[in-house]
Amino acid sequence: MSVTTRAAVLIVAFLCVVGVGVFAAVYYIGSATTQLPIVHYTASGGQVNVVLQEDAQNDSTSRPDWVTYYTQDPATKQWLHTTLFSVPANTKVNVTIYGYDGCTPLRNNYWSQVQGTIGGTVTVSQFDQHGREYVSNHTTPIVNGWSDCNVGHTFAIPELGVSVPVAxxxxxxxxxNLCSSSPCVTQGNPYSLETFSFMSPSQTGTYRWQCFVPCGGGYLDGNGGPMQTLGWMAGEMDVVSS
Known part of the structure; x- marks a missing residue:
């Protein structure tokens, strides 16, 4: 093969890689941010209350079998299939997560550790399908996914050093007995209820958050599909001027 031919082959291969990268960026990130609603949280007394739920399935027509997060609109209390929300800068962010998906054995128990929250802890309660609370307001710096199968996903904002195992x-x-119709409701379904707080940064901007437990079934190492797609297991927190 001549030098010219080899150069042409390399150029074509390079353009293919670039093309795939551009497609992925537009398909998984660019188009999602223009289609998804953004839930806006307004501070009261220097804090906001962000409420999420994570489900084993969703109510979309395109990918109903993908695991996903939902975000609650603070005004209507309706669950929106979006992972985009905004909070004011330099504000205490109180997060509540309803965990309806089942447990996933963690590949690395590092993800069991709570990091970046106020006090370095989360508070967890767990309920069965009859509403019986079998773990009540347990405040802990670790949700050990190796000692017991009790972690479904994680909520992490790497740029802020926040990483929380979601019970x-x-x-x-x-x-x-898992919920099979989304958005899930507490009545008739087992779930966990987890709360924690962190401070939003003083610097405005967009901060990506996502789950780091590989739960993208059918994708390489479980890290594709919903794991990397906005509106599912990845999201963005817009920090705006307060």
Missing amino acids: SPNALLSAN
């Missing part, structure tokens, strides 16, 4: 129903409930 799930226990292994038995995860195997038999």
